[in-house]
Amino acid sequence: MKLAGNDMLIQSLINEGVEYIFGYPGGAALHIYDSIFNQSEMQHILVRHEQGATHAADGYARATGKPGVVMVTSGPGATNAITGIATAFMDSIPMVVISGQVQSHLIGTDAFQETDMIGISRPIVKHSFTVDHQSNIPQIVKEAFHIATSGRQGPVVIDIPKDLTNPDDLFDYEYPKEVNIRSYNPPIKPEATQIERVVDAIFNSKKPVIYAGGGTISSNASKELIELNSYINVPVTNTLMGLGVYPATDDKFMGMLGMHGTYQANMAMHNADLILAIGARFDDRITNTPEKFAPKAQIVHFDVDHSSVSKIIEADIAVFGQVKDSLQAINKLIKDRLPELDITKFDDWHAQISKWKSEHGLNHNLYKDSSDENLILPQAAVQHIYQESKGKAFVTSDVGQHQMFAAQYYHFDEPRKWINSGGLGTMGFGLPSAMGVKLAYPDEEVICITGEGSIQMCIQELSTCSQYKLPIKIFNINNLALGMVKQWQDMNYDGRHSSISYEDSLPDFKELAESYGHVGIKITKNSDLKKGIEEAFSIKDKLVFVDIYVDPNEHVYPMLVAPNGSLKDMWLAKGSKT
Amino acid sequence: MIERQLTLIMENKPGALARVVGLFHQRGYNIDSLHVDSIEDFIPYKFIEDELDVKFSKGEVSRLVIKTTVADTLMRQILRQINKLIEVIAVSDEDSTYLKGILRDENLL
Numbered sequence: 001m002k003l004a005g006n007d008m009l010i011q012s013l014i015n016e017g018v019e020y021i022f023g024y025p026g027g028a029a030l031h032i033y034d035s036i037f038n039q040s041e042m043q044h045i046l047v048r049h050e051q052g053a054t055h056a057a058d059g060y061a062r063a064t065g066k067p068g069v070v071m072v073t074s075g076p077g078a079t080n081a082i083t084g085i086a087t088a089f090m091d092s093i094p095m096v097v098i099s100g101q102v103q104s105h106l107i108g109t110d111a112f113q114e115t116d117m118i119g120i121s122r123p124i125v126k127h128s129f130t131v132d133h134q135s136n137i138p139q140i141v142k143e144a145f146h147i148a149t150s151g152r153q154g155p156v157v158i159d160i161p162k163d164l165t166n167p168d169d170l171f172d173y174e175y176p177k178e179v180n181i182r183s184y185n186p187p188i189k190p191e192a193t194q195i196e197r198v199v200d201a202i203f204n205s206k207k208p209v210i211y212a213g214g215g216t217i218s219s220n221a222s223k224e225l226i227e228l229n230s231y232i233n234v235p236v237t238n239t240l241m242g243l244g245v246y247p248a249t250d251d252k253f254m255g256m257l258g259m260h261g262t263y264q265a266n267m268a269m270h271n272a273d274l275i276l277a278i279g280a281r282f283d284d285r286i287t288n289t290p291e292k293f294a295p296k297a298q299i300v301h302f303d304v305d306h307s308s309v310s311k312i313i314e315a316d317i318a319v320f321g322q323v324k325d326s327l328q329a330i331n332k333l334i335k336d337r338l339p340e341l342d343i344t345k346f347d348d349w350h351a352q353i354s355k356w357k358s359e360h361g362l363n364h365n366l367y368k369d370s371s372d373e374n375l376i377l378p379q380a381a382v383q384h385i386y387q388e389s390k391g392k393a394f395v396t397s398d399v400g401q402h403q404m405f406a407a408q409y410y411h412f413d414e415p416r417k418w419i420n421s422g423g424l425g426t427m428g429f430g431l432p433s434a435m436g437v438k439l440a441y442p443d444e445e446v447i448c449i450t451g452e453g454s455i456q457m458c459i460q461e462l463s464t465c466s467q468y469k470l471p472i473k474i475f476n477i478n479n480l481a482l483g484m485v486k487q488w489q490d491m492n493y494d495g496r497h498s499s500i501s502y503e504d505s506l507p508d509f510k511e512l513a514e515s516y517g518h519v520g521i522k523i524t525k526n527s528d529l530k531k532g533i534e535e536a537f538s539i540k541d542k543l544v545f546v547d548i549y550v551d552p553n554e555h556v557y558p559m560l561v562a563p564n565g566s567l568k569d570m571w572l573a574k575g576s577k578t
Numbered sequence: 579m580i581e582r583q584l585t586l587i588m589e590n591k592p593g594a595l596a597r598v599v600g601l602f603h604q605r606g607y608n609i610d611s612l613h614v615d616s617i618e619d620f621i622p623y624k625f626i627e628d629e630l631d632v633k634f635s636k637g638e639v640s641r642l643v644i645k646t647t648v649a650d651t652l653m654r655q656i657l658r659q660i661n662k663l664i665e666v667i668a669v670s671d672e673d674s675t676y677l678k679g680i681l682r683d684e685n686l687l
């Protein structure tokens with residue numbers, strides 16, 4: 001078959017099984033958009049800003065495990081995509097971004113809308129390609145998808161000059177069946193000796209903790225993790241990125257750890273004699289001061305990426321490979337050796353954790369207070385959302401206090417249901433990522449828990465939601481301020497509130513949503529909270545924007561004491577620390 | 579902190595060198611010296627061809643020698659970060675080598 005470059009590109013995406021492309025057209029991408037017009041196998045979603053396209057593709061990828069696909073034009077189209085690429089990179093999300101480029105003969109001349117996309121994106125991609133000839137397009141697309149979705153996943157950019165998509169130049173097209181990149185890592189299998197050492201370590205421990213992160217989700221290893229704990233029955237904590245990989249309603253789950261982790265999870269990590277770090281990377285929001293991290297623990301680290309192991313915290317036992325393979329190997333060996341393990345030896349440890357939980361655990365019953373003597377608590381708003389959605393929804397979030405409250409108070413029982421920008425912490429992520437999730441799962445409830453600061457960073461996507469009829473539910477936890485920044489200013493700058501208020505300039509979000517054709521609900525009183533959230537969930541066919549005015553003075557607790565603190569050093573309430 | 583030498587065998591593709599140099603900057607390591615050659619004589623690298631079951635042709639692969647002054651603990655991290663670059667076939671320091679992602683406990687390059 002002979003095809004022109006533009007058709008080759010599109011045909012290659014079809015061959016990859018792509019359902020949706022998120023993008024925005026422009027000069028350098030015009031030939032490609034003509035090919036998109038001429039086919040019906042993939043749907044192009046026209047966003048309102050390229051950042052929205054990347055986050056939508058990212059949300060699609062996080063929810064489905066399949067790579068998200070983005071199409072942008074050169075210059076400003078490409079630069080607008082950068083924040084979303086960096087977001088996906090930090091959280092190891094598979095994504096393929098195709099950027100138009102000026103014609104080959106203009107490259108390097110400061111041509112109209114020329115920008116060095118490969119150069120700009122280099123530090124935030126897993127890999128990138130410049131198309132140098134039409135006949136290489138199928139191979140490049142194949143390699144790009146392979147790289148994005150294998151090993152430690154991540155975004156891949158393909159930059160393609162306009163002349164190489166010219167519809168008049170035809171070349172042979174055949175989509176490669178296999179891909180073999182000779183310089184690229186083969187899948188690593190976990191070593192049997194390491195697996196044995198891990199099982200010995202578990203059997204010899206008295207205070208073990210499982211600390212599982214986003215890598216366990218990327219590796220689709222939730223089932224294996226649950227199976228492992230069905231044998232060894234030890235306390236589990238998840239990172240912000242790992243929430244849902246172990247059921248939150250299981251009695252062995254201690255909640256999230258780290259900066260805003262639960263008291264019992266942080267205390268358990270600090271006092272553990274064995275930490276099984278599974279697809280987690282000891283981020284600085286987890287360790288607090290690395291030198292003071294878990295002083296008594298032996299560290300076992302499971303990771304697919306060699307460079308993540310012993311980067312921050314030295315591992316005593318490293319198991320390289322896909323977490324799923326490693327856990328399967330562990331489970332097999334443990335099953336054989338199960339008679340050696342007496343799980344009652346962990347009883348004292350469980351009792352200690354229960355004690356910590358009863359002392360300073362989170363209060364999950366705040367939603368029961370509906371008295372108007374109190375302002376609405378943001379924590380209670382999240383609890384109501386959890387109750388009303390029966391814990392079954394996909395929840396995307398933005399960045400700030402609302403995000404931490406969502407992570408703390410919505411119990412995720414399944415992986416890929418909690419979708420947030422953990423590594424980069426990108427405000428503006430919530431709404432567009434929810435669009436990607438809703439397109440992937442049109443029959444599921446998709447919720448975005450956001451703040452009035454974050455939502456305004458990509459609020460233009462409300463228009464995209466009306467065009468494609470995406471009935472997402474947006475809960476705007478409105479504290480009239482950049483709450484998380486304000487909290488830091490309260491705690492570290494004697495309450496000097498520098499640039500965290502919009503003064504009187506906030507829009508009426510209810511009316512704003514309505515002007516896009518959506519339903520708007522405004523809730524200002526505690527006694528209206530339950531009713532308002534119920535009403536939102538009763539509306540099935542429209543996007544509902546629920547603007548909830550909450551107590552502007554709430555802080556997120558626990559919060560690790562920094563600098564120089566360990567995991568046992570936490571603020572537990574205003575003015576009170578461990 | 580002592581001066582350490584790294585040797586890389588990598589695909590000679592546009593932009594590949596920039597990825598290596600960029601990585602040093604991005605991760606906060608300094609380059610003391612850098613030397614790049616296109617490999618003409620493949621005999622010393624026959625073990626790589628055998629291992630990967632490939633045949634290199636002239637001009638296809640480059641050899642980079644980088645000198646950098648870093649703490650020992652950071653050296654391992656640099657090696658692992660470089661190993662992650664898709665176009666790097668092998669990378670070694672004085673006492674270890676990553677060959678297509680697999681670690682060996684000697685300098686093979």
Ligand SMILES: Cc1ncc(C[n+]2csc(CCOP(=O)(O)OP(=O)(O)O)c2C)c(N)n1
Nearest residue numbers: 399400401402427451452453454482483484
């Ligand atoms: C793009 C971007 N800019 C700045 C920040 C820094 N930042 C982190 S949280 C936050 C405040 C967010 O305010 P809002 O969305 O209203 O959430 P709240 O904390 O009030 O719940 C800011 C400015 C960021 N994370 N992302």
Ligand SMILES: [Mg+2]
Nearest residue numbers: 451479481483
């Ligand atoms: Mg706010």
